[in-house]
Structures are given as structure tokens and as C-alpha cells.
Amino acid sequence: MTETHRSGCPINLTLEVLGDRWSLIVIRDIMFGNRRHFRELLQNSEEGIASNILADRLKRLVERGLLSREDDPSHKQKGIYSLTEMSIRLVPIFAEMGAWGRRFMPVSEELSIRAQLLEEGGRPLWDDFMDELRVLHLHALRDPAKPSVFDRLRAAYLEVVARNAAAEAAE
């Protein structure tokens, strides 16, 4: 149980937790796709994660405090995975990674519209989004006056998908 660290550098320690090819993908799908149980994460996976890797990552992320798991009352076998404050605070990292990826990598329009909104919204939008994730995942109370960032991101994504589908049909 004695976790040994390579160094006390904050970058290194962050990398020790998140520095692999799947951990952030899993958290991303829970955060932006609101996928809360195993099959959802497995079958809707854009990148095609394998079930054993997913199981391993979920276990590790729960152990390390980035996710929590509770039983779904509606189904004895289902577990519900939730973000924690620790993973909710990854929003700025996701936003910066998204911005960087959009600038330098061959991203697809559909999958990068949310990153674009997050980039344009800046810190105030990230804060709103984090508050919203706290409502969704930490049972925090919702401010009914605020429009949902989550819904806005989702709507923008669906709009691009629809627009592209229409354009394709028109050809």
C-alpha cells in the first residue's frame, strides 16, 4: 500500500495519476458525456476502450479519489460512477488540452465544438460548469436561475452533428 512517488514535483505527481492513455478519456466521458455506468462507458466509447482496461481504470480512479462508485438503487448489478471534487477541478486542464488539441492536432469538427465553446467561454464558463458538475455528481444544490452549461455544450454538439448530416444528405 506504500505508494512511492518519483518526485514531489506537482507536474510529475499529476502525471503519475493521469499520465496514461485512458484515465482522462474515462473521466472525459463521465464529465462531458454524463456516462455513469460501465456499459455506457464501454459501448459509447469513441476510442474503443477494452472492457478489462476500463474495469482497471475505474478501480484505480476510485482508489485514488478521482471517482466514486455507488450502487444503483434501480438495478442490483449496476454501479453509478460519479466525479469527485478532485476530478471536477480537472475542468481547466481539459479546457486547455482541448484548446491545444484544436490548435495543433487534426481534430474533427463535431468532436471539437465543445472544446471551442469551453475555450471561448474562459474561466467564468469553467467555473459555471464546475458548479454544475457539483450538482450532478456531488448532490450539491442547483441554482435554478442559471442556464446549464452542460446543456449548452450538448446542444452545440448536436447542432453540428445535425448540420453535417443535413449537408451530407444534400450532396
Added chain:
Amino acid sequence: MTETHRSGCPINLTLEVLGDRWSLIVIRDIMFGNRRHFRELLQNSEEGIASNILADRLKRLVERGLLSREDDPSHKQKGIYSLTEMSIRLVPIFAEMGAWGRRFMPVSEELSIRAQLLEEGGRPLWDDFMDELRVLHLHALRDPAKPSVFDRLRAAYLEVVARNAAAEAAE
């Protein structure tokens, strides 16, 4: 040569380039430690990278455009590794990762003082720092009026080291 991607998502694509335990460590050491050749990166490595892994990562990062390599005119065998615009733009990601690590991981004071300054300085400081890295790595011209962020980060680090050494000696 046909690089195949798991998906067009910007987060995923960023992870495909940087999502391992060493790539960002190497870039961090070049960026914040100004280590420019192989031995420097190998021997001063806080985390103890192995020479074959270092060689492999340097090669990969050059191939992918995150580093450039040129011969050192003063020594026929030495190569000089430099950041590119692509890796200089990782500064915000480093800053956010540093902030996150400082909040949630057991960081050491010495190794996190730079992350603290970067966090407190915010976007304006990051922009200054990126300009400075362009001078150092891209042969851009320096604005002689501006005080160096690099020097400030370095001075703060050395100050903490000295203070802690003094405190230890006094015990």
C-alpha cells in the same frame, strides 16, 4: 507513416501525443530547467528517466513537432534540443496541471514554488513566459525592457532551496 488516430476529439488527440509518463517530464525539464542536451536531461532528472526511454521520447517528440534538434557547433557530438511553438503553447496546460497537483497531491515545497508563481501570475504571466521561451528556443528577439520570468521562477526556486538548507543547518 500512416499515423492512425483513435478519434478526432481534441482531448484524445492531445493524449495520443502527451499521454504517457515521460513526454511531459522531458518537455518540463527543457522548458523550466533549460536543459538542452541529452546528458543534462538524463543526469539531472528528478524522476530518474532511463537513457533508452529518454532517447525514445526525444526522437518521438522531434518527429511529432514538439521539439527540434540541431547540432551543437561547440561539440561535434552534442545535440541541442529546443522547444517549438507547439510545445511552448503547452505552458497553460503545465500551469493548470501544476495548480491541480499543488491542490491535490503531496507536493514538495521546493519543487512546487514555480507552479505557485505560475498559478498566481495567471494568464498575463504565462504569456510573458511564452514570449521568453520563444526568445530562448526560437531565436525570437528579446524585449530588453521586460524582466525575465524564467529568472524570476529560477530565483524563487533557489531561494526556497537556500531557505530550507539554512533551516536544516540551524536545527
Added chain:
DNA sequence: AAAACCAGTTGCAAAAAGCAAGCAGTTGAA
């Protein structure tokens, strides 16, 4: 001419990732 330094390479063992199939328990419809 010798010693130290340079950027890596090589060979091998251990760990992690990836793939396909399977499993026991649960649920919902016929």
C-alpha cells in the same frame, strides 16, 4: 596517450495494453 565525456544502443526481464471470449447474476417481456 589516457581519462572523462558525449549521445545514444543493446539485450533481457517485467509490466501494461489489447483482443476475444466467457461468466454469474438481474431484469423485463411473452
Added chain:
DNA sequence: TTCAACTGCTTGCTTTTTGCAACTGGTTTT
């Protein structure tokens, strides 16, 4: 009440990556 579909995983196996230590051929310093 039976059965198919669904649940969260697990197992067995192969391939890839990592980690370690020793080593290489060349260069520079003394």
C-alpha cells in the same frame, strides 16, 4: 415461468511498452 437480453466485470492469451544495466563508438580534455 421461461427465456433472451443486459448487467458489471473476469480470464486467458498475445503484443507492446517500460525499466534496468551494461556497453558502444566517437570526441574532447588533460
